[in-house]
Amino acid sequence: MQLHHVGIATDDLDALADLYAALLGCPVAHRERFEGMEVAFLDCGDAYLELLEPADDGVIASYLEENGPGIHHAAFETEDIGTVLDHARELGVELVDEEPIVRAVNPAFVDVFGYEAEAIVGESLNAFIVPPWLEAEARRLDEQTEAGEVNYRHVTRETDAGLREFLYRSIPYETTDGAQGGFALYTELTEDRRKQSRIEVLHRLLRHNLRNELGVLVGTLEEVVERVDDGDTLRLVQRARESATDLESLAEEAHEIQRTLDAPVPANAEVDCVDIATGVVDRMRSEYPAATVTLETTGPAPAAATERLAVAIEELVTNAIVHNSSEEPRVWVSVGPAPEAAWTDIVVADDGPRIPEADRSVVTGGAEITSMRHGSGLGLWLVAWTVEGFGGTVSFGERDGGGNEVRLRLPR
Numbered sequence: 300m301q302l303h304h305v306g307i308a309t310d311d312l313d314a315l316a317d318l319y320a321a322l323l324g325c326p327v328a329h330r331e332r333f334e335g336m337e338v339a340f341l342d343c344g345d346a347y348l349e350l351l352e353p354a355d356d357g358v359i360a361s362y363l364e365e366n367g368p369g370i371h372h373a374a375f376e377t378e379d380i381g382t383v384l385d386h387a388r389e390l391g392v393e394l395v396d397e398e399p400i401v402r403a404v405n406p407a408f409v410d411v412f413g414y415e416a417e418a419i420v421g422e423s424l425n426a427f428i429v430p431p432w433l434e435a436e437a438r439r440l441d442e443q444t445e446a447g448e449v450n451y452r453h454v455t456r457e458t459d460a461g462l463r464e465f466l467y468r469s470i471p472y473e474t475t476d477g478a479q480g481g482f483a484l485y486t487e488l489t490e491d492r493r494k495q496s497r498i499e500v501l502h503r504l505l506r507h508n509l510r511n512e513l514g515v516l517v518g519t520l521e522e523v524v525e526r527v528d529d530g531d532t533l534r535l536v537q538r539a540r541e542s543a544t545d546l547e548s549l550a551e552e553a554h555e556i557q558r559t560l561d562a563p564v565p566a567n568a569e570v571d572c573v574d575i576a577t578g579v580v581d582r583m584r585s586e587y588p589a590a591t592v593t594l595e596t597t598g599p600a601p602a603a604a605t606e607r608l609a610v611a612i613e614e615l616v617t618n619a620i621v622h623n624s625s626e627e628p629r630v631w632v633s634v635g636p637a638p639e640a641a642w643t644d645i646v647v648a649d650d651g652p653r654i655p656e657a658d659r660s661v662v663t664g665g666a667e668i669t670s671m672r673h674g675s676g677l678g679l680w681l682v683a684w685t686v687e688g689f690g691g692t693v694s695f696g697e698r699d700g701g702g703n704e705v706r707l708r709l710p711r
Contacts, residue, residue, distance in 0.1 A: 300377040304340065304347035308362050308371040312337050312352035313692040317708075319348060326641060327710060330690045339690075349374075358486075400424070411487055413459030424483075428456045444469045444481040453488065463489045516543045564605060564688060572600035572608070572643055572709070576634045579612045583620070583630070590620045590628045597635030600643045602709035604689040611685040614678050615647040615705050623651030637708055645707040648698045654679070654705075659695045682707075 309315045316339055319325045325341040325348060332338070336359045341348040351371060353360035362371060377383050401419050409415060412428060419427055429437040433455060440450050450469035455462055466486040520540035527533045573596050580594045602608065612632070619630045629650045637644040658679055682705075683693045691709035698704040 300375050300383075302346045303374045303376045304349045305370060306349040306351055306372040306374070307369065308351050308359050308366075309368045310352060310363055312339055312350045313687065315350055316341060317692065319343075321639060327690055401427075408485070411458065411463075411485070412456075428458070430455065430457050430462065440467070440469065441481075444471050447471045456485070463487055465489075514547065517547055568603055568605050568689075569601055570604050570606060570608060572602050572604075572634050572645055575606070575609050576612055576632050576645060579609050579616060580632055582613070583616045587620050587628075589626060590630060592616060592620075592630045592632065595631065595633040597633065600634045600636065600645075601711050602643045602689065602691075603711060604691075604709055607685060608689065608709070611682040611707060612645060612647065614682050618678055619647065619649035619651055619703065623649060625651070641711050643709050643711055645709070646704060647707075648702060648704045650698070650700070650702040652702075653697065654695060654703050 307315070316327055319341055320327070323343060325343040328340045328342040328347065330337070330339040332354060337350075337352040337354050339350045341350065351359045353363065359371070401422055401424050404414075404416050404419060414427055425434065425437050425441075436454070440452065440454075443450055448471065450467060452467050454465050454467040456465055456467075457463075464487070466488055468484040468486075470482040470484075472480050472482060517540065520536060520543055523536050524533065524540060527536055576594060576596075580592050583590070583592045616630050616632065620628050631646075631648040633644075633646045633648075635644060636642070686693050686707050686709065689709055691707060694706045694708070696704040696706065
């Protein structure tokens with residue numbers, strides 16, 4: 300038996316990944332979002348570090364709340380899984396053979412499914428937990444286990460409290476007496492999936508209705524501005540139009556964020572950051588001719604990203620220009636290799652007012668998001684979520700001579 304990986308719960312996956320990469324030389328080998336958590340595997344040679352950060356309420360979030368950051372689990376490889384699973388069964392872990400017949404259940408199974416051990420041990424598992432209309436599906440899964448295949452699937456199962464959703468994993472093994480068995484794990488997903496479904500429905504409904512109604516409101520107010528002659532009334536209408544326009548922009552940013560979050564990142568994604576930045580700078584120079592936007596490159600700058608990286612860079616440059624009260628705002632975009640190997644840096648600097656500390660701290664995770672502290676807009680969230688989706692990180696600093704310096708660090 301040897302160690303395969305150690306799972307570490309953290310509330311800042313990016314920072315911890317950067318730390319281990321710099322300290323131990325363990326690069327990120329794989330990253331994904333899975334059932335309420337961000338997961339990253341760091342290759343440390345003979346074994347992996349698995350970093351687990353909660354994306355919403357769930358198992359890891361509960362673990363952090365109760366225990367704080369630290370080791371969550373360890374996984375081992377073995378050439379004799381039968382002996383190991385037999386021992387696990389003796390300790391009360393649920394094991395299912397090819398029929399499948401329940402040999403033992405652990406307390407968690409009793410709590411979740413509601414069936415006492417005395418009632419279910421020695422009986423058919425499917426007869427208790429598989430709804431009649433899903434029996435064919437369950438038989439196919441059992442046949443795959445019997446054939447020595449690993450099962451990994453979202454399933455609906457019946458508990459004493461009704462139907463619930465689970466992540467079902469079945470690992471086939473051969474017992475010491477040569478019989479075929481299966482090690483079954485059920486992880487309940489019901490509340491997480493229902494919550495996610497509700498959020499998606501509300502988000503899409505509000506986004507669609509909000510954008511449509513705001514478009515009507517802005518158009519109507521613009522028409523009123525053209526018709527009003529009274530000075531005081533005109534100022535009130537103009538103020539209302541400006542507020543409606545701001546809300547319309549916010550709705551567009553929310554739409555762009557959803558597109559970013561929904562867009563998959565191919566495993567072999569790669570872009571030239573110099574080309575991406577050049578395109579953004581050219582567009583910004585055309586759109587804001589009064590601004591001076593300078594591009595500097597210091598070497599080859601590939602990154603494991605897609606063309607959507609331009610959205611993050613353009614957001615930073617746009618903010619730097621529109622939030623600068625100077626008649627001739629200046630922005631500097633630099634692209635090149637990071638000091639650390641295997642990383643690319645894109646830095647957007649300006650000579651405008653500092654980004655509020657409250658905005659910076661909530662986006663980087665340095666402050667808790669509350670009803671009073673969540674940032675003043677969605678722009679920086681769009682930048683952060685875009686870069687994080689590529690396995691990168693965002694940091695904020697102060698430019699020499701005043702202004703901001705926002706650094707996007709991306710894996711190559």
